[in-house]
Amino acid sequence: MEAAGKAPSPTASEADVPQLTEHLFRQESGKLVSVLTGIFGADRLQMAEDVVQEALVRAMQTWPYQGVPKNPAAWLMQTAKHLALDLVRREKRFHEKQPEIIAQVEGQAGDAEDPPSLDGEIKDDRLRLMFTCCHPLIPPDSQAALSLKTLCGLGTTEIAAAFLTTEAAIAKRLTRARQRIQEQKIPFEIPCGPELASRLDGVRQTLLLLFNEGYKASSGETLVREDICAEAIRLTTLLAEHPAGNQPRTHALLALMLLNGARLPARVDSDGNILRLKEQNRSLWNREMIARGIMHLGRSAAGDELSEYHLHAGIAACHDTAADDASTDWRQILALYDRLAAMDDSPVIALNRAVAVANVHGPAQGLKAVQAISGRAELSSYYLLYAVLGEFESQLDNDLVAASHFHRAAQLADLKSEQAFLAQRLRDCEERLKSQPTPARGCL
Known part of the structure; x- marks a missing residue:
């Protein structure tokens, strides 16, 4: 799988430094914390997090003036290690292990321009x-x-x-x-x-x-x-x-991630707005990731275990292997959701199952499935509940009711892309309502 997004060029300008450090924080902070915890002990986890944060702050302060190192990750690794070493040197109990820790820090540090060593470790x-x-x-x-x-x-x-x-x-x-x-x-x-x-x-x-x-x-x-x-x-x-x-459940989880992640390139349009599955350009789906996902799904079948990860991955595979939206095997998806609901009585699972019900049996049955959700009150502030209800009502030509649901969903959505999508669905309903003939009024 190709990396999702490349690091900005090491020769980044001053304006690019915040973007570079944000990228490194996402990609490298976990590695830095884990290496420092391995050296200094799990009881110093807070210290490890703090010095990693301090190393990133120093990068933002110095790189715009001194230039970005050839290997920014290695610079951060070395800086964080030395910051940590300075802190623990002040502790009395450090002196007991001082030679051992110094050897680990300085032996692994290397040159700041060299890539971090000991990848296996x-x-x-x-x-x-x-x-x-x-x-x-x-x-x-x-x-x-x-x-x-x-x-x-x-x-x-x-x-x-x-x-x-x-x-x-x-x-x-x-x-x-x-x-x-x-x-x-x-x-x-x-x-x-x-x-x-x-x-x-x-x-x-x-x-x-x-x-x-x-x-x-x-x-x-x-x-x-x-x-x-x-x-x-x-x-x-x-x-x-x-x-x-290396267990079936782990391979099922990895299959789930790969099969869903394969669709990411087509999940939003050029403006960053969300696209539903039926609107996505399937030629943009990552076929290599799909193949890897199917392979791990096969490896997850070893033994008799059937976990929630297996079922979620099976649902994702149904979508990924369909040539187009019309050929999606919704009956198989519904069957998988039925088994999933038996394992997990989560209202969110039940809501997703209702979507499958609607695709198999029609929107009216989908509405009944939503009404039957146990613990539906837990979804009262969940925007997707109202988005799903709006979609079902719209398919039944109940545009006035659908519009009220889309309006509520837009109020609850946090991201601009979600709000834009729901606002468009609301406008579609309102346009259809305007085009409907006004009922004739009786004579007085």
């Missing part, structure tokens, strides 16, 4: 950090938040949107998680034996949350964040290749 460090963040001593609601922050560089706003909660709540979760790692001296390691299974589930869930944030961003100017999707795929690939994570 960096990969292992990233996996170790994932498993550290998903340790059972850390509350489940904090595991994913911590992983998204430390490994993937997501901000509290993005994480809060992913969990449908507030930034303050996420900040508390992150603080508690870091404190738990420090207090419990949670080891920086990939577990083995019975402990592996429980932590693997947390790791996979975190990776899926990361991919979803890139597939449909919760904030910012753009709907799609291909760099985040690429990072999720890269980390999941590492997990699937490692003996600890």
Whole structure:
């Protein structure tokens, strides 16, 4: 798979430095934090995050005047390591391990112009950090938040949107998680034996949350964040290749990401506005990624396990293998959603199933499926509920009702591209209403 977005040129101008550092923060911060945690210990996770942030600040301060290094990532790696070393030198207990740590830092630093070395160790460090963040001593609601922050560089706003909660709540979760790692001296390691299974589930869930944030961003100017999707795929690939994570469920998750990620090039138009599946140019879909996704879906079939990842990946495969929208096997998709709903009673799953019902049995049945959703109140502030209702009502020529739903959906949508799409659907309804003949009035 090609990288989703290339780094700006190292000879970037002063105006390009913020863009370059933003890119590096997304692509390199997780690597830097994992390497530093491997050297200094998981109990210094907060310190690792802080010095990585400080290294990026220094880059923004110095690069416009001194020029961008030939290898910006290596410059950040070396700067962060030395910042961390300066901090721990002040600690009394550092002196016990001083020779060992100095040897690690200076032995790995190299020249700032050289690429970071020990790629294999960096990969292992990233996996170790994932498993550290998903340790059972850390509350489940904090595991994913911590992983998204430390490994993937997501901000509290993005994480809060992913969990449908507030930034303050996420900040508390992150603080508690870091404190738990420090207090419990949670080891920086990939577990083995019975402990592996429980932590693997947390790791996979975190990776899926990361991919979803890139597939449909919760904030910012753009709907799609291909760099985040690429990072999720890269980390999941590492997990699937490692003996600890080489399991059917991991391959199903990777298949899900690849099959959905293959459609990203066609998901928005030239103005960044969202395109529905039936509107997308399928020739833009990444066929190499689809092939990889189908391959991993096949590998996920080993054994008797059937997880939610398998079913979601199967649904994605139905879309990706259809020659056009008309030939989509919606009956198979509905059957997969039926099995998924039996595993997960989430209202969001039920809403997606209602869309499949409408495509098989018509919009009226789709409306009934929405009305039958258990826990529908949880969707009251979810814009897609009203977008789906508006679509069904529009197909039934109930444009007045449809318009009210599209209006509500537009009010709840956060991204400009979503708002623009819904505003257009609203205008379509209003235009049809204007063209309808005015009912004759009776004589008085």
